[in-house]
Amino acid sequence: MGRSFRYLLAATTSANLADGVLLTGAPLLAITLTRDPALVSLAGVATTLPWLLLALHAGALADRGDRRRIMVVTAWARAVALAGTAVAVAMDALSLPLLLAILLISGACEVFNDTAAQSVLPMTVGKDDLGRANGRVIAAQTIGNSFVGAPVAGFLAALAPAALFGAPALLYTAAGLLLLGMRGRYRPATVSTAPLRQDIATGLRYLVRDRRVRDLAVAAGVMNMCSSAYLSVFVLWAVGEESVIGMTAGQYGAVMTVLAVGAIAGSLLAHRPARRFGEGRPLVVLWTVNGLSLLLPVLVPTVPSVYVTGLLLGATSAAGNVLVVSFRQRIIPEELLGRVNSAYRLIGMGGNPLGAALGGVVGGVAGLPVVFVGAVVLCLTAMPLAARALARTPEPVAV
Template sequence: MGRSFRYLLAATTSSNLADGMLLTGAPLLAITLTRDPTLVSLVGVATTLPWLLLALHAGAVADRADRRRIMVITSFVRAAALAATAAAVAMDVLSLPVLLAILLVAGACEVFNDTSAQSVLPMTVGKESLGRANGRIVAVQTIGNSFVGGPVAALLVGVAPMAVFGAPALLYTAAGLLLLGMRGAFAPAKVSTAPLRADIATGLRYLVRHRPVRDLAIGAGVMNMCSSAYFAVFVLWAVGEGSAIGMTTGQYGVVMAVLAVGAIAGSLLANRLTVVFGEGRTLVTLWTVNSLMLLLPVVSPTLPAVYVTGALLGATSAAGNVLVVSLRQRIIPEELLGRVNSAYRLIGMGGQPLGAALGGVVGGLAGLPVVFVGAVAMCLAVMPLVARALAHKAVPVAV
């Protein structure tokens, strides 16, 4: 794999380390401001709401502009926003509304950055190398998000809260600089001159007509919504003296590291599993196991159970992600990749803010176990749709 992919991989490592620090640090900081499940769940809402609002526009822009340039700009914007937040923490003026506002800004940048990243990767490697390339990308994303970023953030919350935002600001800056090292043309060869609304409609039309991609998007959307509801309040089940498990913030960080170990293994083994068992059978099995594992910390609220759950969740999530992303990159035409990917992710991730909000409300009214069990039941209910999608040969369709 050439120079451009290596720089993309390095930038992905840096930016996902920053993502991991925010992913773990933000809810842990939030519970120092409030223990109300509904208010804590707003962290998840703020993080994911931009996907619902901006995903389609991000895809259309990615199919019109230089995808690397979009990633560079969003990296620097996130760096500036988080540096300002670090200053607010240093001056002891951080409040929940300020935290939520910054997460909205960071989330908006993530939408444009990630959409462009998935669309630019096939421009750095051949189609025959997509599986290996995505495996490496998912592995470094996991290392950054969980193996390093999560534990470091959990430690810094109690020691140097300002660094929870200051360190990611530096890492996003580094990611932007690394992206400048890529060489080549990263704008689509065929650029539409139609109005932006028409371009968005083209991407949606392709998704609606392509049954396997459409059904996978629906399945992923239900699972992500349920996962968002689950993890929006899981920190209350796991961390603190009044929680069911009674973990410390440091132990919570270790769980993130265990999850990362599983995810690295899953991302690197995904292609081999597909060769042995087939793409459809492998993905359905991975997602089913992933859903069932969410029950373990509920029926056995102990540290060992959480560690086992983390390892298997990481492995199944990462392997499934490699399979689905590679599938989309293989079958969607290059000039449509940004728009169709964004339409897919709108369905796949757009329900996350709703899930986070529901998790908080249901958790406050009916108790956290109701949230957890309900999330698992809905995930399992969507598995037949996923199996049906993968039973059909994924081929391009006319738009």
């Protein structure tokens, strides 16, 4: 892996550290503007809503233009927006509508940046190095978002609230500058001149017709929905004197650190079994362990079992993500990669809000164990679908 990948990795690290600071810092500023829970929750909505609204368009544009340039422009657009917001905070002129508007702008830039990033990586390394390269990128994302970003945001909030936007602005600026160090071609060799809507339809049609990608997307969507349902109510099982496990808030917070450790290890090691066995068998094993590990705190309701589960979830989720992303990058044609990736992520991640809602409803009506066991059973039902997808031999797909 050469110069271009090293610059891409450095830019990814800088941008994800900015993401981590902003993800934690925005709610901290929101509660200084309002104590209404519904209004505070809008900060999270504003950050994630652009994925539902713009993902398909971002994929189509990534297949038309210079993917590195898209990343540079979106990094600097976020830097400008956040720098202006930092000035507003320093002048005590920040309002909730302004905060939400800035988070929407930043979220929209993230959609275009991340979609282009997944599509540009195969243009910087060979196919044999995709697993190792994706592992390093996902490890950098985990470190920035989970390990470093959150504590840095807490420090900045106490030191100077304006820095919660100023620091990410500098980091996004640095990310854009690092991307300029990449050398090579980052525009697809074949570029469509059809209307944007037709390009989006082509990407969706490819996903539907390629059973490997489609089956993986459905399996990932089922697993994400189940995990979301489980995690939405697990805190009631784990934390507090009335809970089954009886963890303190501090102990529960440490689970995220353990999960991040597992994620870094899993992302860095995932390419090794893939080199020997291919993506298929390792991915099915990882996803099966991921689903079964959710049973551990239910069958053995102790604090250590929660930490073991966190470690397993982090490692298997990250390693599985490396294998799936590498598989898609290897089989999807370069000129369609942005569109198909964005369509895949809509299906794969679309079950998260549904799962969270179902977890709350089912837990209230039937009890928490029903949610937990049901989530595991549904996760396991997705395994044959994933195995079938990865067992298929490569086949041409007409679009």
